[in-house]
Amino acid sequence: MEKKLSFSQVLAIGFMLFAMFLGAGNVIFAPMVGQQAGTNTWIAMSGFLITGVGLVLLAIIALTRGGGTVEKLAGRVNPLFATIFSILLFLTLGPIYVIPRTTSVVYEIAIHPLIQTKSSTSLYLFIFSFLFILLTILLSWNTTKFVDRLGKIITPIFGILLIALIVKSIVTPMGSLGEVQEEYVSGAFLKGFTQGYYTMDVLAAFVFGGIFIKSISSLGITSQKEVSKLFIKSGIVTIIGLVLLQISMAWIGASSVEQIGFKQNGGEVLAQSAKVLFGEIGIYIIGTVIFLTGITTNVACLAAVSEYFERIVPSISYKKWLIIFSILSLIITNFGLNTILTLASPILLLLYPIAIALIALIFTNNLFKGHRSVYIGTIIGVGFVAILDALKDAKIAPETINSIFGFIPLFENGAGWIVTGLVGFVIGFLVAKSRKEPITLINIAGQEVNRM
Secondary structure, three states, rough: OOOOOOOOOOHHHHHHHHHHHOHHHHHHOOOOOOOOHHHHHHHHHHHHHHHHHHHHHHHHHHHHOOOHHHHHHOOOOOHHHHHHHHHHHHHHHHOOOOHHHHHHHHHHHHHHOOOOOOOHHHHHHHHHHHHHHHHHHHHHHHHHHHHHHHHHHHHHHHHHHHHHHHHHHHOOOOOOOOOOOOOHHOHHHHHHHHHHHHHHHHHHHHHHHHHHHHHHHHOOOOOHHHHHHHHHHHHHHHHHHHHHHHHHHHHHHHHHHHHOOOOOOHHHHHHHHHHHHHHHHHHHHHHHHHHHHHHHHHHHHHHHHHHHHHHHOOOOHHHHHHHHHHHHHHHHHHHHHHHHHHHHHHHHHHHHHEEEEEHHHHOOOOOOOOOOOHHHHHHHHHHHHHHHHHHHHHHHHHHHHHHHHOOOOOHHHHOOHHHHHHHHHHHHHHHHHHHHHOOEEEOOOEEEEOOO
């Protein structure tokens, strides 16, 4: 008999998954949307919540329907594509970007304001990042302890502090919604839609699947059907938490302008808002929140990327991968937050549209009979424009790219990949029909039920 979990156990697992998703990106981007969008905040946040939150649950369901891992899901396009996409995804969510970004954000918000001297800040960053990543290694060492450490201890602590900050901002608001800034005057929805990319939660859903399954196996849940059901239930808990969090963070940003003015990043917005709301103690409150959310993100990402590389290179153990990726993360962290953030945007503009396309394809699989050519055509269409958007964001011939490809609908808004993806879908479907490709249907449990 498959073990049945109690409601409290399911809730604890949901909190664990919420803690894995809730990182620096979830806390610092919505406040900036609020500050910049002003009275258009709720329009912008409706777009933000689609990519930053709503698609997370769809990604979780897509992962369970697609075989449980991102490699199997992406493998429906092509094995080589699956390998390249998965490696790039895991490295981005791990040592190349997310772990260094998270560590740097925690330092800038929780530690740097407490340092009186401005000299030798690089030394302080190195010392902090070394200790913070060392703590990440220790908490990642045994994945069977994830539920107890993340779901039952860390999440409730930062949850209480966040609730205190949010309630205070509602009971004694810092001001009314600010004026709409230029980039949110028109196209606020699409601007919010693309800003939701930066939470990286849809990509994280693909990455966390493996480590989630490994964690709950210690509770006696082993069948694919039960794992999928538990993943979805936990995902619903996570989504509810993320929606409430993001709306609250946007409110704090939107109502803060009268008191603190416009800031360069969401970390500054939260730090100074906390100080306005609670006085000097607010610095310690937000510092603690950022520290705890940062460590949960680092633990989840480091464990996930190490688990993945152990699977593809089994000659190197999980714990050795932990050390390797920790060292790489430490090196990149010490280049500084601005350098790390500069690398982020082009990568996200490349990976996010492809991830969204994979989610859409797995949900519509039975409508187009699972033909491989449809997967290939759609990803080529989406990937082509995603590469162009990434090049533009990296300041590589943006004027030339806009002049040549500006005819594509929504291209100027960063959503041209939707149109080219649909074109690729149609072309792929026509090719599949002309070739009489095999049919691959998926049942509700995510299993392939027939192939002709």
